[in-house]
Amino acid sequence: MVVRLVLFDIDGTLLRTGGAGGKAFECTFASEFKIPRATEGLSFAGRTDTSLVGECFRQHRIEATPDNFRRFFDAYVFWLDHWLGQLDGGVCPGVNEFISNLERLPTPPLLGLLTGNIRLGAEIKLRHFGLWEVFESGAFGDDHEDRNRLALIAQRRGRQRLGGRLPGEHILVIGDTPLDIACANAINAKVLAVGTGGFSCEQLGTHRPTWVAENLLKITPSELCA
CATH class of the missing domain: 1.10.150 (DNA polymerase; domain 1)
Incomplete structure (x- = not known):
């Protein structure tokens, strides 16, 4: 789908x-x-x-x-x-290219956030790295303390933005922890687990995501969004 x-x-x-x-x-x-x-x-x-x-x-x-x-x-x-402003951070490998390729798809998806960060914290982080304006929807840590409930909130907000039905099969969650995989499963969404955080691809694979990739350079939106 x-x-x-x-x-x-x-x-x-x-x-x-x-x-x-x-x-x-x-x-x-x-x-x-x-x-x-x-x-x-x-x-x-x-x-x-x-x-x-x-x-x-x-x-x-x-x-x-x-x-x-x-x-x-x-x-x-x-x-x-x-x-x-004091520490050495950066955008993860392949992120900018992956987002650009999503936006070039014949029917580009709505891009949103599903994060434990409070909304203002998310905005501060993403603005610092020039990414905030990319995202149009989402759910944040001050919406609910339970990550799985955030997935339901993000789904509902996406449905309001897009109109019509939005079953989980039409949603892709991208994250780097087992808890990201679990919250995707809570709404029956597809999930891409990436090994750019604190878990290896092998560790993430034991939680049975739809796909696992070392980083976003290793997989293309066309492989995921058809």
């Missing part, structure tokens, strides 16, 4: 920030809540920002109130912008 919506993860799929997100988390907890090294031992891969903050709040016995979440994220976006 023809793919009408392509949903990209951000970190490890579209770009690498050099650890800016983790640094921003640590600086925010240190500056706002006086907790150094708050994220030690925490796995960020495929998680939503909201779930990560909630877990840190529980570990450090901080009340998980709306005010404390707001306080965290107000400071976090400042630190994120700061660290993006």
Whole structure:
């Protein structure tokens, strides 16, 4: 079936920030809540920002109130912008070419995001690397803390943009973690797993994605979207 919506993860799929997100988390907890090294031992891969903050709040016995979440994220976006300018990040291999080739397809799909980043965090990261304007739809970590629920939200928003039905078979999710594969499965979408994040192609393959590729130079949109 023809793919009408392509949903990209951000970190490890579209770009690498050099650890800016983790640094921003640590600086925010240190500056706002006086907790150094708050994220030690925490796995960020495929998680939503909201779930990560909630877990840190529980570990450090901080009340998980709306005010404390707001306080965290107000400071976090400042630190994120700061660290993006200090660290060595970049766009993942093949991303720009892959997006250009998607846009050249006879019937180009809608391009969207399916990310655990809060929306403003996603925008800050993607603007820094010149990619924000590419995407027209999506779901973000401040829409819901559960990644699988985000997939449903992204599907619904895509359907609203495109009009008509949008079953999962018409959606392609591209990500670099097992949690990206799981959220694609939650909406019965096709999924391309790429080995540009913290998991190898072999590790990703055990989770049975539709396709696995070392990076986006190794596969073309025409192979995926027909």
